[in-house]
Amino acid sequence: MKSGKRSRSAGALAAALLLVTACGSSSAKLPSPLDLDIVTVGVKEYPGLFQNEGPDPVGFEESARNKIMENAGVKQSTPTWTRTNNWQSQLADNKVHMVMGMISDTDTRADDFRLARSYLRTDIGLLTLANAKQVRNVKELAGETICTVERTSADETIKMIKQAVPLVPTTALTPEACIEKVKQGEAFAYSTDRIILMGYTIDDNNVIRGKSVLQVLDLPLGREQHISIALRKEHEEACRQLVKAIDTYVKSNHWLADLRAHLINEYERLAPGNPRMTDKQIRDKFQPSVIDAERCTDQD
Numbered sequence: 001m002k003s004g005k006r007s008r009s010a011g012a013l014a015a016a017l018l019l020v021t022a023c024g025s026s027s028a029k030l031p032s033p034l035d036l037d038i039v040t041v042g043v044k045e046y047p048g049l050f051q052n053e054g055p056d057p058v059g060f061e062e063s064a065r066n067k068i069m070e071n072a073g074v075k076q077s078t079p080t081w082t083r084t085n086n087w088q089s090q091l092a093d094n095k096v097h098m099v100m101g102m103i104s105d106t107d108t109r110a111d112d113f114r115l116a117r118s119y120l121r122t123d124i125g126l127l128t129l130a131n132a133k134q135v136r137n138v139k140e141l142a143g144e145t146i147c148t149v150e151r152t153s154a155d156e157t158i159k160m161i162k163q164a165v166p167l168v169p170t171t172a173l174t175p176e177a178c179i180e181k182v183k184q185g186e187a188f189a190y191s192t193d194r195i196i197l198m199g200y201t202i203d204d205n206n207v208i209r210g211k212s213v214l215q216v217l218d219l220p221l222g223r224e225q226h227i228s229i230a231l232r233k234e235h236e237e238a239c240r241q242l243v244k245a246i247d248t249y250v251k252s253n254h255w256l257a258d259l260r261a262h263l264i265n266e267y268e269r270l271a272p273g274n275p276r277m278t279d280k281q282i283r284d285k286f287q288p289s290v291i292d293a294e295r296c297t298d299q300d
Contacts, residue, residue, distance in 0.1 A: 032238045033097035033231065039074050041065055042082035042090055044101030046175070048199030048263035050079070063258040064119050064249065065100055068229075071245035084149050085173065088112065091230060098235075098242075102193060104153045104225035105295055114235055115295035116242035118226035118288040119250060124154045125194035126217040127201070129182060130272040132189075135219050141167045144188035147178035154192040157222035175200065182214070189217070193225055195263070195286060202266045215272045226290050239296035247291045256282060 033039050043050050043061065050059040057079055069077040082090050087099045091113065105115045126135070126146070135141060138161060145168040148155040158169050170187060172178045178190035179200060190197070194216060201212045229246070231239050249255055256279060268276055277285075 033235060034072050034074055034238050034241055036097065037075055039069065039077040039098070040080045040096045041069075041077050042087050042096035042099035042101060043079040044082060044084065044087065046102065046196050046199050047203040048266065049102065049196065058262065060120075060258050060262040061100060061102070063254075063262065067249045067252075067254055067258075068100075068119065068242065068245045071248045072241050083174075085151055087230075091232060094232070097231075098238075099230045102196060103228050103230045104193070105228045105290075106153060109230065110295045110299070112233070114231040114233060114239035115228040116231065116239045116246060117228035117292065117295055118290055119229070119246045119255075120195065120227035121286055121288045121290075122193045122195040122225050122227065123220040124157050124191060124222045124225065125197050126189040126191050126219060126221070127179070127182065127197040127214055128189045128217060130211070130213050130215045132215070135217055138165055138219070138221070141165055141188075144168065145170055145181075145186065147172055147181045147187040147190045149173065149175055149178060149192065152192060153222070153225055158191055161221065179206070179214070191221065193227075194220070198267045198271070199263055202263070202270045207270055210270070212270050212272060224289075226288060228295065236296050240293045243291065243293045243296065246288075250288055250291060255287070259286065 043065070045051055046059070048059055050057060050061045062079070065077060065079070080096050082096065082099060082101060087101060087103075090096050091099050103109070103115070105117045109115060141161070142165050146158050147170050148158050150171045150173065155171065158167070161167065162169055170181070172181065175190065175192065175196070178187065181187035182190050197216045200206060201214050201216060206212050206214050229242050231242075259282060264277055264282060268274070
């Protein structure tokens with residue numbers, strides 16, 4: 001699994017689309033993003049989920065984006081790069097029409113955006129060196145340094161755990177920076193969504209002689225994350241349409257095939273301990289248990 005790098009052609013296209021979108025933001029009432037000729041979708045690069053390998057992006061979220069947009073009747077959609085620390089401003093400022101980059105459906109986000117949920121489900125986990133100790137209880141994290149990326153659900157979760165367990169939180173601006181802390185012994189673990197951690201396990205930068213130097217601990221943290229597509233508040237109807245499109249995708253054979261092809265199969269091959277996951281286990285762990293339009297409207 002190659003480490004994702006943004007291609008120049010993709011960057012130029014994204015920049016042009018952002019300019020067109022920004023120019024259109026001055027209108028009094030924005031059209032439904034699903035009715036536009038080209039829909040710009042904010043994405044975040046994670047191994048196995050969204051990467052540039054050659055001329056075209058690859059990954060589970062890339063495949064999911066194409067199929068969900070097709071189900072929603074979108075003429076054409078194109079990815080535009082965002083980051084954890086700027087996707088909300090990019091969306092609020094109309095620089096992208098929606099964001100599909102491992103966005104969990106927290107109450108705080110639902111206050112600011114419409115959330116079409118959900119095309120993926122995951123818990124929060126811990127990524128350590130492959131030879132690190134196994135941790136089977138949160139109390140065993142006492143005294144350990146845990147790295148998170150600022151403004152993520154995992155960051156909030158680790159801060160909450162610290163109230164009961166004397167672990168040592170530290171933050172970084174990117175997942176790669178947290179992983180480097182783990183490799184250098186500056187942190188015991190990097191914490192974020194388990195599915196993201198599985199992707200970094202199989203990234204080329206973390207594989208030596210056919211096996212990953214990292215492992216995902218079998219210890220779930222915090223509540224399950226329902227991964228959603230975020231839109232601006234005025235796009236309630238578009239949010240509802242996306243929920244229907246998500247439902248069609250998740251219930252199809254494509255959902256499991258895409259997740260296996262882009263992430264699970266490589267994880268089984270490269271992760272320490274040769275883990276195996278049946279189709280049922282994959283669905284039980286990652287298939288959304290919540291697909292509804294509840295976050296498409298304001299809640300009392």
